[in-house]
Structures are given as C-alpha cells and as structure tokens.
Amino acid sequence: xxxxxxxxxxxxxxxxxxxxxxxxxxxxxxxxxxxxxxxxxxxxxxxxxxxxxxxxxxxxxxxxxxxxxxxxxxxxxxxxxxxxxxxxxxxxxxxxxxxxxxxxxxxxxxxxxxxxxxxxxxxxxxxxxxxxxxxxxxxxxxxxxxxxxxxxxxxxxxxxxxxxxxxxxxxxxxxxxxxxxxxxxxxxxxxxxxxxxxxxxxxxxxxxxxxxxxxxxxxxxxxxxxxxxxxxxxxxxxxxxxxxxxxxxxxxxxxxxxxxxxxxxxxxxxxxxxxxxxxxxxxxxxxxxxxxxxxxxxxxxxxxxxxxxxxxxxxxxxxxxxxxxxx
Amino acid sequence: xxxxxxxxxxxxxxxxxxxxxxxxxxxxxxxxxxxxxxxxxxxxxxxxxxxxxxxxxxxxxxxxxxxxxxxxxxxxxxxxxxxxxxxxxxxxxxxxxxxxxxxxxxxxxxxxxxxxxxxxxxxxxxxxxxxxxxxxxxxxxxxxxxxxxxxxxxxxxxxxxxxxxxxxxxxxxxxxxxxxxxxxxxxxxxxxxxxxxxxxxxxxxxxxxxxxxxxxxxxxxxxxxxxxxxxxxxxxxxxxxxxxxxxxxxxxxxxxxxxxxxxxxxxxxxxxx
Numbered sequence: 001x002x003x004x005x006x007x008x009x010x011x012x013x014x015x016x017x018x019x020x021x022x023x024x025x026x027x028x029x030x031x032x033x034x035x036x037x038x039x040x041x042x043x044x045x046x047x048x049x050x051x052x053x054x055x056x057x058x059x060x061x062x063x064x065x066x067x068x069x070x071x072x073x074x075x076x077x078x079x080x081x082x083x084x085x086x087x088x089x090x091x092x093x094x095x096x097x098x099x100x101x102x103x104x105x106x107x108x109x110x111x112x113x114x115x116x117x118x119x120x121x122x123x124x125x126x127x128x129x130x131x132x133x134x135x136x137x138x139x140x141x142x143x144x145x146x147x148x149x150x151x152x153x154x155x156x157x158x159x160x161x162x163x164x165x166x167x168x169x170x171x172x173x174x175x176x177x178x179x180x181x182x183x184x185x186x187x188x189x190x191x192x193x194x195x196x197x198x199x200x201x202x203x204x205x206x207x208x209x210x211x212x213x214x215x216x217x218x219x220x221x222x223x224x225x226x227x228x229x230x231x232x233x234x235x236x237x238x239x240x241x242x243x244x245x246x247x248x249x250x251x252x253x254x255x256x257x258x259x260x261x262x263x264x265x266x267x268x269x270x271x272x273x274x275x276x277x278x279x280x281x282x283x284x285x286x287x288x289x290x291x292x293x294x295x296x297x298x299x300x301x302x303x304x305x306x307x308x309x310x311x312x313x314x315x316x317x318x319x320x321x322x323x324x325x326x327x
Numbered sequence: 328x329x330x331x332x333x334x335x336x337x338x339x340x341x342x343x344x345x346x347x348x349x350x351x352x353x354x355x356x357x358x359x360x361x362x363x364x365x366x367x368x369x370x371x372x373x374x375x376x377x378x379x380x381x382x383x384x385x386x387x388x389x390x391x392x393x394x395x396x397x398x399x400x401x402x403x404x405x406x407x408x409x410x411x412x413x414x415x416x417x418x419x420x421x422x423x424x425x426x427x428x429x430x431x432x433x434x435x436x437x438x439x440x441x442x443x444x445x446x447x448x449x450x451x452x453x454x455x456x457x458x459x460x461x462x463x464x465x466x467x468x469x470x471x472x473x474x475x476x477x478x479x480x481x482x483x484x485x486x487x488x489x490x491x492x493x494x495x496x497x498x499x500x501x502x503x504x505x506x507x508x509x510x511x512x513x514x515x516x517x518x519x520x521x522x523x524x525x526x527x528x529x530x531x532x533x534x535x536x537x538x539x540x541x542x543x544x545x546x547x548x549x550x551x552x553x554x555x556x557x558x559x560x561x562x563x564x565x566x567x568x569x570x571x572x573x574x575x576x577x578x579x580x581x582x583x584x585x586x587x588x589x590x591x592x593x594x595x596x597x598x599x600x
Contacts, residue, residue, distance in 0.1 A: 072505055082494060086495045089495075134593065
C-alpha cells in the first residue's frame with residue numbers, strides 16, 4: 001500500500017535525518033517505526049503525509065507518487081494522531097472528531113453517526129462525552145478522543161506518532177490493549193512511531209528499527225528479537241532480550257504440544273484456551289488465572305493440541321539460560 | 328504561556344484603573360482644600376455657580392452638570408465618537424497587522440517596535456504633531472488616538488496567535504486544514520481572550536487621552552475640563568472628569584462583556600486535574 005523509495009531528508013542545518021530509506025507497508029499491516037530520538041522515525045512518518053518534504057526519493061501510496069498530489073487532499077485521507085494529542089480546546093469532543101469529515105463536507109447526519117460510532121469504538125459513552133470540552137477530560141480520555149479523531153473520516157491509512165506516549169504506564173497499557181482490539185476489527189494500515197521497544201513488539205506486525213536515519217532492520221517482532229540483523233539491533237535490544245523473547249515468541253513456535261487422542265480432543269471450545277498467536281507471557285498469565293496444568297491451543301477455530309504448564313516453564317528456563325550465555 | 332500573558336494584560340488594565348481612581352480621589356482631596364478660598368474670591372462665573380450651591384461640593388458639581396446639560400451631552404457624544412472611531416480603526420488595523428505579522432515574522436520586531444515608539448510620545452505632543460500633518464478637528468484627533476490604541480491590540484494579537492500550542496497547529500495541518508482554515512478555525516478562536524484584553528486596554532487609553540483632544544479642536548469632555556481649569560472652577564472640572572471616568576468604566580465593562588461572550592465555551596470550562 002505504501003512504498004518508500006530511497007527516501008532522504010537533509011534539513012537546512014545539514015542534519016541528515018533520513019538516509020536512503022526504502023521499505024513497503026502492506027495493506028492492513030501495522031508497521032512500527034522504532035528508534036531513539038534523532039533516529040529519523042518521526043521525520044519518516046511526517047514525509048508520508050507531507051508535513052515534511054523529502055530531499056530526494058519518493059513515496060507511493062497505492063502506486064501513486066504522493067509528491068504529485070495536493071498535500072491537503074492527501075492529508076484528509078490519512079488519519080493522524082500525535083503524542084501531544086492536540087485536541088482543539090475550543091471545540092467539543094464531537095466537533096474535534098468531526099473535523100476531517102467536515103473538511104470533506106460530509107452530510108451532517110452522516111457526521112453525527114460517525115462521531116457516535118467512533119466514541120463507542122474508543123469506549124466513551126457518546127451521550128456523556130460528545131458535548132464535553134477537552135479541558136473536562138482526563139489524560140486517558142483525551143488520548144481516546146485523539147485516536148477517534150484520527151479515524152474520523154474512516155481513512156484507510158493512519159499515522160500515529162507515539163499516541164500513548166504522554167500517559168501513565170497503567171493507562172498506556174490499557175489503551176494499547178484496547179487499540180489492538182479495535183485495530184483487529186477495523187483493519188487499517190497503520191504507521192506507528194515509538195521509542196519504546198516493548199510498545200513496538202506489542203503493537204507492530206512488523207518493526208522497522210531506525211538509527212541515525214538508516215533502516216537497521218525491518219522484521220516481525222519475533223524475528224527482530226530472535227535474530228538481530230546487526231550489532232546495533234543487538235545492542236538496542238540490550239538487557240531486555242529475555243523479556244522481549246517471552247513477549248514475541250508465540251505459542252505456535254512451541255514444539256511438542258501434547259496431543260491427546262482424537263477422541264479426547266475437546267468437542268467444544270473451552271472457556272479459557274490459548275491461541276496460536278498468544279505470546280508466552282500471555283500463556284503464563286493464563287495458567288496463573290485458570291490455575292490448571294494444561295490448556296487447549298487453538299489456531300482460530302481449529303484445535304491443535306494441549307500445552308502443559310511444566311512444558312512451558314521448561315521452555316522459559318531454557319530461554320533464560322540461552323540469553324544468559326549470550327551476554 | 329497564554330494565561331500568563333493574559334494575566335499581564337489584565338494586570339496592566341487594572342493598573343490603569345487604579346491610576347484613574349487614585350487621580351479621582353486625589354483630585355477630590357485637592358479641590359476640597361481649594362474650595363473655601365475660591366468661594367471667597369467669587370469673581371468668575373464658575374465660582375458664582377459654586378457659590379449658589381453652597382451646601383456641598385457634590386451638589387455644586389451636579390448643579391453645573393445640569394445647567395450645562397446641552398453642552399455636556401454634546402461633549403459626551405463627541406467624546407464617545409472620538410474613542411469609538413479610533414477604536415474601530417485600531418481594531419481593524421491592529422488585528423489584521425497582528426495576524427499578518429505572524430506570517431511575516433521578520434517584520435514583527437520592527438513593526439511592534441515602531442508602535443512602541445509611538446506609545447512613548449507624550450499624548451499632548453502627539454496631538455500637537457497632528458496639526459501640521461492633518462490640521463485640526465476630528466480627523467487628526469482620531470488619528471492620534473488610533474496610533475495610541477494600536478499597540479496593545481497589535482501586540483496581543485501577535486502574541487496570542489504566536490503562542491497557540493504548536494501541537495494543535497501541527498495536528499490541524501496534518502489533518503488537511505489549509506493555512507486559512509488553521510487561522511480561522513483554530514488560531515483565531517483561541518486568541519479571542521487575549522485580543523479582547525488588548526482591546527480593553529486600548530479602550531481605556533483612548534477614552535483617557537480623548538480628554539486632550541479639545542486642544543486640537545476636536546471637542547469632547549476635555550472642553551469642559553479645560554474651561555474649568557482656566558476659570559479655576561473645580562465644579563466645572565469635575566463636571567467633565569466624572570463623565571469621562573464613567574465613560575471609561577462603561578466602555579471597559581462593555582468590552583469585558585464582549586470578551587466573555589466571544590471567548591469560546593471550551594476555554595471557559597473548569598479543567599479537571
């Protein structure tokens with residue numbers, strides 16, 4: 001859907017923010033641009049909606065060079081959410097969400113419906129929140145409105161610049177979880193900028209690690225953690241590698257799930273079960289809350305086997321030893 | 328940031344008020360001391376008037392005001408006309424220039440600097456300067472008042488727009504607003520409180536300085552004050568001063584009301600946390 005081609009950006013003061021960056025983002029995918037400050041991640045993102053113009057190289061969206069289109073038209077088709085949220089303080093929550101639909105001159109009743117739907121989507125009761133002003137909201141509520149606003153005109157592509165950055169850790173985690181849930185329903189293409197590697201592996205289908213304007217590695221979270229492409233990636237993961245591997249390894253990668261005989265396979269999906277794409281951390285959590293020794297694993301609706309608690313603990317111990325040796 | 332500036336502007340306005348009130352109280356004091364000897368040497372028509380209303384000073388002021396009601400009404404009208412013409416011009420030019428300066432930042436220091444320099448010219452001198460340029464009467468007076476009223480409005484507009492949270496502007500741009508839409512839908516509504524504070528400051532300044540416009544033949548309440556000064560008729564002075572103060576208070580109150588009405592609701596609601 002998006003193709004960045006040999007993108008370079010040199011600022012007038014001579015700083016090379018982005019150097020020769022090429023990558024593609026597929027339809028419906030969430031790609032996280034990860035890096036420290038000054039790595040060029042935000043610059044890269046802002047070039048996608050032309051808030052910053054590249055020095056050389058080009059960006060194609062659906063095969064069209066965005067440099068040839070009107071920046072205004074382009075931006076109205078791309079959702080945008082930032083860390084500072086930037087809600088318009090003089091507009092109600094409803095008016096904030098309706099900004100882009102109004103710019104696009106949607107009919108009023110359609111806008112009203114859209115606002116209501118979006119407020120429900122981000123977990124805010126429309127009748128309670130529609131006519132409030134940003135000053136009357138808590139930080140978490142403002143951030144939700146910010147997210148809802150970025151989805152205002154139902155854009156296929158959404159850019160998010162550390163959208164949960166300004167929140168306390170608990171609220172942030174809650175919003176991340178909610179957003180993942182929401183994202184699985186609405187299936188948008190998302191370019192997500194963060195400096196937090198845990199957020200990156202949590203939110204991203206793929207993670208693009210940038211340093212000094214260069215793309216260091218573009219891979220799935222698991223791949224990034226398991227096989228760092230170079231020394232920089234390796235050092236970036238640093239001492240978090242063990243935790244990260246638990247987060248990024250999915251149940252699907254575990255070999256030797258116990259398979260009861262066909263007759264013993266549960267006929268109905270049990271109340272608590274593991275999904276193939278559940279991470280090891282989620283599996284641990286599940287064992288903790290259910291207090292069982294074995295859990296059924298499903299790949300979508302298909303039963304694939306049972307995971308024993310002792311087996312999971314073995315794998316984790318093994319991983320711990322491996323990372324210990326590497327360091 | 329914006330709140331601090333508003334506070335400063337507000338403080339300044341309050342300062343003007345306190346100054347005006349102190350002057351009033353001081354003047355009452357001085358004229359009260361002065362009143363007795365004046366009654367004895369009653370040679371001018373004004374002190375005759377004061378004589379007739381022997382009971383109290385306030386009554387004599389009221390008496391003068393009543394006796395000269397036609398002239399007073401005319402002067403009040405002239406005074407309001409001077410201030411309003413100048414203010415209308417200053418608001419139109421000041422807000423426009425303030426907005427334009429945010430687009431041409433390089434000019435802002437020199438333009439605002441020039442406006443500040445005008446502000447430092449003594450008001451009587453500025454009025455006198457208008458005579459060779461524009462002659463006498465309403466036009467030069469309005470021109471001088473306009474020049475005085477310009478700076479607070481222009482500076483507040485510039486500062487207000489300049490200090491709108493950059494994140495808000497960036498989001499607006501990122502969502503596909505044109506520069507004009509950012510200005511009209513975001514920046515302008517957000518700078519209403521500060522711009523109105525500037526307009527209020529200018530209004531008080533204008534009404535005050537308009538009392539001097541009589542010197543260049545533009546009438547106003549200064550005419551009565553001047554007459555009182557020349558004839559040492561304190562009642563007559565007060566007959567001009569009191570309406571001038573009331574006028575300043577009334578116009579400022581009106582502007583305060585306008586400020587309240589025009590400020591977007593979202594900026595007035597109490598904040599949580």
